[in-house]
Amino acid sequence: MAKKYAIGVDYGTESGRAVLVDLSDGTEVADHVTPYPHNVIDEKLPESGVRLEHDWALQHPGDYIEVLKRSVPAVMKASGVDPADVIGLGIDFTACTMLPIDEELKPLCFDPELKEQPHSWVKLWKHHAAQDEANQINEVAGRRGEAFLPRYGGKISSEWMIAKVWQILDEAPHIYEQADRFVEATDWVVSQMTGRLVRNSCTAGYKSIWHKQEGYPSQAFFKELDTRLEHLTETKLRGEVLPLGTKAGELTEEMAALMGLNPGIAIAVGNVDAHAAVPAVGVVTPGKLVMAMGTSICHMLLGSDEKQVEGMCGVVEDGIIPGFMGYEAGQSAVGDIFAWYVEEAVPAYVKEAAEKEGLNVHVWLEQKASAYKPGQTGLLALDWWNGNRSTLVDTDLTGLLIGCTLLTKPEEIYRTLLEATAFGTRKIIDAFHYNGVEVNELYACGGLPQKNQLLMQIYADVTNREIKIADSKQTPALGAAMFGAVAAGSAKGGYDSIVEAAKKMARVRKETYKPIPENVAVYERLYQEYSKLHDYFGRGENDVMKVLKSIKEQV
Ligand SMILES: Nc1ncnc2c1ncn2[C@@H]1O[C@H](COP(=O)(O)OP(=O)(O)O)[C@@H](O)[C@H]1O
Ligand SMILES: O=C(CO)[C@H](O)[C@H](O)COP(=O)(O)O
Numbered sequence: 040m041a042k043k044y045a046i047g048v049d050y051g052t053e054s055g056r057a058v059l060v061d062l063s064d065g066t067e068v069a070d071h072v073t074p075y076p077h078n079v080i081d082e083k084l085p086e087s088g089v090r091l092e093h094d095w096a097l098q099h100p101g102d103y104i105e106v107l108k109r110s111v112p113a114v115m116k117a118s119g120v121d122p123a124d125v126i127g128l129g130i131d132f133t134a135c136t137m138l139p140i141d142e143e144l145k146p147l148c149f150d151p152e153l154k155e156q157p158h159s160w161v162k163l164w165k166h167h168a169a170q171d172e173a174n175q176i177n178e179v180a181g182r183r184g185e186a187f188l189p190r191y192g193g194k195i196s197s198e199w200m201i202a203k204v205w206q207i208l209d210e211a212p213h214i215y216e217q218a219d220r221f222v223e224a225t226d227w228v229v230s231q232m233t234g235r236l237v238r239n240s241c242t243a244g245y246k247s248i249w250h251k252q253e254g255y256p257s258q259a260f261f262k263e264l265d266t267r268l269e270h271l272t273e274t275k276l277r278g279e280v281l282p283l284g285t286k287a288g289e290l291t292e293e294m295a296a297l298m299g300l301n302p303g304i305a306i307a308v309g310n311v312d313a314h315a316a317v318p319a320v321g322v323v324t325p326g327k328l329v330m331a332m333g334t335s336i337c338h339m340l341l342g343s344d345e346k347q348v349e350g351m352c353g354v355v356e357d358g359i360i361p362g363f364m365g366y367e368a369g370q371s372a373v374g375d376i377f378a379w380y381v382e383e384a385v386p387a388y389v390k391e392a393a394e395k396e397g398l399n400v401h402v403w404l405e406q407k408a409s410a411y412k413p414g415q416t417g418l419l420a421l422d423w424w425n426g427n428r429s430t431l432v433d434t435d436l437t438g439l440l441i442g443c444t445l446l447t448k449p450e451e452i453y454r455t456l457l458e459a460t461a462f463g464t465r466k467i468i469d470a471f472h473y474n475g476v477e478v479n480e481l482y483a484c485g486g487l488p489q490k491n492q493l494l495m496q497i498y499a500d501v502t503n504r505e506i507k508i509a510d511s512k513q514t515p516a517l518g519a520a521m522f523g524a525v526a527a528g529s530a531k532g533g534y535d536s537i538v539e540a541a542k543k544m545a546r547v548r549k550e551t552y553k554p555i556p557e558n559v560a561v562y563e564r565l566y567q568e569y570s571k572l573h574d575y576f577g578r579g580e581n582d583v584m585k586v587l588k589s590i591k592e593q594v
Contacts, residue, residue: 043532044068044118044125046111046300047520049312049513050132050224052163053078055106058516059114059125062524062533065544068120070513071113075102079163087155094170096163100138100146103228112299122301126531128232128290129307129523131315131515132225133164135199135246139207139218144230147218158211161224162203169206173197176205179263180256187248187256192351192368194432200247204275208267215267220275223247225309232306233288236278239308243280244355245367251356281308282357284537286526305533307519307526313337313367314359315518316484320509321545323360323538326479328468330498331514332487334374336460338429338467340366346475350430360537366476368467372425373460374487376438377401379424380456385449401491407450408457409493413500413561416451418442420459421572423584427463430470431577437584439576457494458562461501462569468502482547484509500558501566510546517544 043062048055058070077099083090085099115122138161139147147159176195180188188195195201200221208215222230223242230236243249248256255272262269281287287308295302313331317339322329324341331337341363345354352367359365372379381400393403419441426434440455472478481504488495488508499506511517521540527533534540575581 040532041121041124044120045127045129045520045523045527045533046114046125047315047513047516047518047523048106048110048128048130049315049516049519050103050106050130050228051312052133052165055103055110056513056516057106057110057114058513058520059118059120060517060520060544062126062544065511065517065521065546067511067513067517069114069117070516071110071117073106073109075099076105077102080160084155084157084160089155089157091157092168094166094168095157096166097157098136098161098163098224100148100161100224100227103224104231107228107232107294108297115299122299125300125304126533127305127307127523127525127527128300129310129315129519129521129526130225130228131310131312131519132223132228134223134225134242134311135203136164136224137162137200137203137221138224138227139214139221140227141217142219144227144236146227147214153214153217156211156214158207158214164198166203167197169202170197172205172209173199173202176201176264180260183260183263185256185260186253187250189347190250190345191248191353192349192429192432195248196352200276204271205265205268208265212267218275220277223309225311229287229306229309232290232294234291235288237287237308238278238280239310240280240282240357241311241314241355241359241365242309244358245311245353247276249280282361283308283310283359284361284522284525305523305527305531307522310519310522312515313339314365315522316509316514317341317359317518318521318537318541319511319514319518319545320482320484320507320547321541322482323541325363326477327482328471328478328480329482329484330464332373332483332485334372334378336370336373336464338368338464340471340476340478342366342476344475348470348474348476350432350470352429366471368429368470370422370460370463370467371428371434372422376422376424376456376460377453380453384452389449404450404453405491405493407448408454411451411454413558414565416442416447416455417444418447418451418455419565419568419572420455421569421576422456422459422463423577427577429467433577435585435588436577437588439572441572454493457491457497458501458565459569461494461498462566464498465501465566466570466573468504478504480504481506482509483507484511484514495552496555499552499554501562503554503559505554506552507547508551510548521545
């Protein structure tokens with residue numbers, strides 16, 4: 040039988056990427072990126088120029104279809120693969136990235152009457168203007184003792200579906216009324232390929248407070264939020280919720296023609312970027328924490344039971360791998376902290392030296408910082424440059440660097456920032472591990488493991504755990520393609536479960552990062568100090584960070 044292939048499409052914040060994957064061994068045969076023509080819309084709407092308020096982040100749904108039209112034919116052309124041998128397609132997306140649609144599944148922003156209304160557009164995951172609604176959701180849920188709250192570490196985020204829908208109702212009730220449904224962009228794009236809208240268990244669970252046994256929160260809860268929301272879940276959030284790997288439908292004739300594929304191939308239900316990466320590094324059982332490391336870190340972990348863990352982003356049955364509880368936590372800035380230091384705080388002589396040696400400033404600092412032993416800088420930092428997502432769930436916390444003297448060098452500060460993010464990850468690991476969700480091994484994917492070896496060794500030493508590194512540079516897209524192969528099934532040359540697909544297609548590198556015992560011992564002492572600062576500034580004993588913020592706002 041001829042080789043069979045699947046396509047994974049990874050929808051990031053600024054671009055979408057298609058990857059054509061060989062199903063026999065997971066080889067990535069070809070890939071192509073399409074930058075979104077409208078990118079992130081955060082100042083004014085396209086065409087009309089209507090200005091957006093602070094904290095808004097929108098997207099153009101047409102850009103997502105553009106990715107299918109440009110990148111899928113491009114990988115087919117580059118690979119020379121016969122379309123008859125492509126049996127399935129899966130996608131992964133940022134989330135919660137949501138939009139209002141009409142009965143025909145058409146985005147409301149495509150309606151000439153509504154296109155000048157900001158609330159008719161796609162709200163990107165990092166649209167942060169629904170904080171008031173999120174605060175009220177948390178207040179009401181806490182007061183009512185809602186059982187769902189502990190499943191989200193005690194707080195529902197302003198980035199998620201219910202807060203965003205409620206903001207639309209508050210600020211543009213006519214858009215709310217006109218919307219037939221509110222959907223995740225990942226489900227909408229799948230519906231455009233198949234002609235039928237289904238929801239996926241991953242975004243429904245992590246972003247829309249849906250639970251496999253209990254469904255959505257009660258009507259009474261929604262009524263207490265706002266009487267107009269009482270019937271939200273049976274009306275505008277209605278729709279079948281299917282586990283990951285399920286076939287959502289088959290590619291329509293019309294879309295097949297646009298994408299250069301054969302009609303009728305299996306399209307998997309939608310997925311989230313970080314979650315899709317988990318089977319792509321071969322993780323299909325509990326005990327292994329997957330870190331998607333880039334500007335931020337998403338931490339993904341499987342468990343057998345539903346446990347309560349402080350400050351996690353969520354626990355969802357079938358949310359990552361069907362048959363398991365999927366746990367998610369995160370750090371809201373990691374690579375971004377290193378970028379801040381390099382762009383805003385390193386002295387000119389460092390930039391000049393790096394340039395002279397033909398090195399990127401990060402690489403120059405990493406080389407110099409590698410000469411130090413753990414503890415040798417005399418410095419310690421709190422990694423809260425963009426607040427704390429897990430486990431404190433507090434966006435008002437800020438960064439801290441302690442121990443500077445007149446002799447402190449830039450590379451020492453850089454090393455300390457790397458260490459601070461590792462201590463932040465250790466906090467998350469401890470929160471899971473000591474609350475009944477074991478973490479024995481670490482897996483890393485994303486840009487950072489490819490870029491900084493010192494960082495990865497520090498993570499191994501601080502967490503005292505071995506770290507395996509993804510072999511693929513397109514880990515989420517590979518995962519999405521694997522789910523596409525599962526949607527197709529073995530009869531078509533795919534796989535019957537994601538576990539089987541992972542066995543054949545997932546890859547990690549041979550070399551791993553192993554903890555070095557003498558480093559582990561020193562980092563253990565530094566971690567104790569980090570923990571003292573963490574609790575002192577993060578748990579209310581000293582609220583100087585919040586006081587500074589409020590003085591700044593007043594001034
Ligand atoms: N050598 C390096 N060491 C550490 N961080 C780096 C290095 N080079 C770039 N970065 C950081 O990596 C981040 C980008 O990571 P990447 O995974 O490529 O992006 P994204 O999270 O957007 O997918 C940026 O925040 C950047 O500051
Ligand atoms: O919330 C998330 C996953 O639950 C991600 O942070 C969001 O999807 C954006 O991811 P990225 O920065 O990797 O594009």
